[in-house]
Amino acid sequence: MDNKVKDCADSAAKLVMAAKGEIKADLVIKNAKYLNVFTGEVNSGDIAICGGKIAGIGSYSGIEEIDVGGSGIFTAGLCDGHMHIESTQLTPEEFAVCCMPYGTSVVIADPHEIVNVCGIDGARYMARAAARTPLEVKLMLPSCVPSTAFETSGAVIGADEIAKEIKDPLFYGLGEMMNYPGVVNCDSSTLQKIAASACCGKVVDGHSPSLTGKELAAYISTGIKTDHECATWQEAAERVSMGMYVHLRHGSASHELAKLAPAVNGYNYRRFLLCTDDRHADDLITEGHINNALRVAVKCGIPAAQAVAMATLNAAECYNLKGKGAIAPGYDADLALFDNLTDFNCKLAIKGGKVVAKDGKALFKPVKMFDKCVKDTVHMREVTPDNFIIKLNGTHARVMGIEGGSLVTKNTVCEVASCGGDVDIKGTDILKVAVVERHHTTGNIGLGLIKGYGLKGGAIAISVGHDSHNITAIGDDNVALARAVNELKRIGGGMALVNGDKVYSHPLEVAGLMSGASAKEHVAASHDLAEKAYAMGVDRQFDAFITLSFLSLAVIPELRVTDRGLFDVNKFAFTDINA
């Protein structure tokens, strides 16, 4: 018998004795009320914790005791069922500092963004960084790197590499399979990625917006288990009826939870989870995390006992998180104390039996790591103003039209003047948009025109560009565009704004995606830059920087720019700017 088994049996003996009250528990939460997700009832008692696990609930005394005097209600630590930590633009360490005071204990994280920049090394960095905190980050192996064949990403991960990597215990499963057309059309590489995961018994996350009927059945039949992309409650109900777990999403840009709530009932609630998917740092620090999703769920009429099960037990069942998701003997001592089951303000967070946050403040302070593999990820030559010249053959051009509140761009045709071999956009509401490849020094620059954004007298640029994270820039002046892009090269990725001669920037030095600063500093710096952009005329209906991050997303209609050129999503082919 190996020592691991012996140690495990010794720990069990201690837990048994603590459960019986024969020895003092390490920690006892005296006079606690808690939501029992097995019964849906609020129970009370002293919660005895020993060796990081719950020994029992009843009348106990401990070496350490915290008397909560019957105030508030404990739940098990909350789980975000699907998210990309990179979207917070915070490092995993900083994200943990922000989310744990809200009662988050586990996140199912798909490091899709960083792996598109740095390859699998990016995922390993995320794991190592998260390991410096008490937060449990269960990584999914990104399935779609790159997301499309129409742009240049930092890494390419094929079916063979997926088959190899998915066996690594680091990965809990296969990340969201966004290539739903590939699945439904039997693309062999796509099906092999799924099969490789199924063969080693791992969960496969889905992403199947708008699929329905037989195509949805086809998608699910491959073993894809979850979806977080439902836009209507009918879509959610259809997915649940076909055996999927559905994540009710309440992120920053996307929050369908309220729309989907009517799909939940007392019989099927076990098949729903909560997630944020993409959550910006400012929303995180002002509104909260999964506790905020719980607040919204309960406000939408989902009974608290069902909503809490979604954020705890259901997530544990869906993702095979052993020992997670409930307050009961033998379960991990991951607990969150909320003021009540309506407001979900977290007063105390306990992880593995240790108090990790109190009254909204994390009690741990991880030393951040900056792995070589995720630093200096902007690999490109300096650009020059000439790189941004757009020479039209005639008087009309294809122009992207954008509107606030939607990721969809319009494919419009406008009359555009030219002068000296370049478009002449001065005095119009049309701007240049450029996507500059920044991974392999290819020199690729895709150019296009955009209207509606509203910047005057300069340029704005960011190195976060879904999903390949090249540099996207918008401007009305070639010199300013070149300056903005070169500033991002200089600072190793981030956000830049050029106003006349002035250059402002804020680095996202980790893979060009995440800031090494604290959440507060990062939010302040990016707000400051954004305000400067609004002062230059950017329409306030848009998030000044994040709007740029989606202009290269070649899977959402209608017109996009990637580093390889202008792309017509409806035709699923590159197109000519000359209309």
Add this chain to the structure above:
Amino acid sequence: MDNKVKDCADSAAKLVMAAKGEIKADLVIKNAKYLNVFTGEVNSGDIAICGGKIAGIGSYSGIEEIDVGGSGIFTAGLCDGHMHIESTQLTPEEFAVCCMPYGTSVVIADPHEIVNVCGIDGARYMARAAARTPLEVKLMLPSCVPSTAFETSGAVIGADEIAKEIKDPLFYGLGEMMNYPGVVNCDSSTLQKIAASACCGKVVDGHSPSLTGKELAAYISTGIKTDHECATWQEAAERVSMGMYVHLRHGSASHELAKLAPAVNGYNYRRFLLCTDDRHADDLITEGHINNALRVAVKCGIPAAQAVAMATLNAAECYNLKGKGAIAPGYDADLALFDNLTDFNCKLAIKGGKVVAKDGKALFKPVKMFDKCVKDTVHMREVTPDNFIIKLNGTHARVMGIEGGSLVTKNTVCEVASCGGDVDIKGTDILKVAVVERHHTTGNIGLGLIKGYGLKGGAIAISVGHDSHNITAIGDDNVALARAVNELKRIGGGMALVNGDKVYSHPLEVAGLMSGASAKEHVAASHDLAEKAYAMGVDRQFDAFITLSFLSLAVIPELRVTDRGLFDVNKFAFTDINA
């Protein structure tokens, strides 16, 4: 990438095409109604099956089609959440022939009885025999061999062997941990067995009759996940509230389902399963199997959608049965068609996409195997009448009192006459009871006295004796006792009855536990023997043979006989027959 992944991807492609209706499915059940366990609703459509899996439900055509014309309701194949196949006294092959026409598709089987006789080889035999049938038998590794230290079993399986064997994919988990005093008292070998299972991520079944409060918390804290021994709905509710799955049992001797039903509600139903534990062949062939438990559950007021979930989806979740428990795309095509959700008469059973039973008849006929390792398991010398002499010191003796409908025996003191160095029981209602060791030719014979059974003029014996399965005999005559026991030696185990000069027997030639005959033949033969026993005066309140099988069970109060002697369960020690 290995070929398994490639093959799996190829199968997925075929399933995807079938789901889309682009190719004909292998089999389509036209115009089917089915209970959707994700929604609790009855849905309808054509169920398309391809490569043994469900492709989709909608409008489909298949290479083969079965039109059920909207009659009846399909559920996923049923799962018995906990049982001992040996208790049917049928081989695994014959058991499959009997249970699959009732819609059973998977059984979680603890081969506790045969492993007590033959060791791990017995479990392997069960697996090989079951593999000759379409029934999926998921074996649990017996945790308590022997069950107590007070009798001689065929095998002893310690913590080291458990730690080794539990890694074998043959075993789905650790079988019911009956040694609950050992758990609660931190017996290191017991805790190591549980720890070894936990360390390789396998389920541990429980067995904790009457434990409550802190002792129950202690038992559960070790990671034990299920219990099927609840006697009251309050016990069931307490276990569910502490995170256990509770099996609602409806076997032959024990059927608590009706008593436990009040513990189930719409919120917690996900934490309940159905099981039979021990089901005799005659009940199996006359009443049914898990479909009968469903019938009882619904009669007790449990909504059909909840009851069916217990027998399908809940079992799949509790035991990590991937692809089981629902009718949905990608799930295994294990289906049962019932007349309705009240009577649960099974009309058609499909396993892995093949029709395996129709109108109560199995369509497969396995060729039974008789492994050497499970044959000739009666290892003992012939006994003589002198072996059954009971010499008292005085006029009073300790006597077991038995009553119908209870396994509990009374520890009574009676005046018993002696004559010629042996007790003289002629003309009284007291009989001799003997337990003869039959595994290792030790010559051990435990002797006692019993009253209430009612046999006159002979002896009765059986080689099924929980849990070590030595030979138990009752009689009023030393010659008859010796004959009955020697008859079992001659036939390699089974049941025997001696009436004066006549010897009748029915072999249980597989490990002395199971008959090689068909269920019908076996039931007829055992009924015939039992009737002969009743004709000799056995009180009809007792099952003539099965009553003997529990007389050596040294964990149930009050007085027992094992091959090592008379045992006082309340004192948990051997005792003297002289009172």
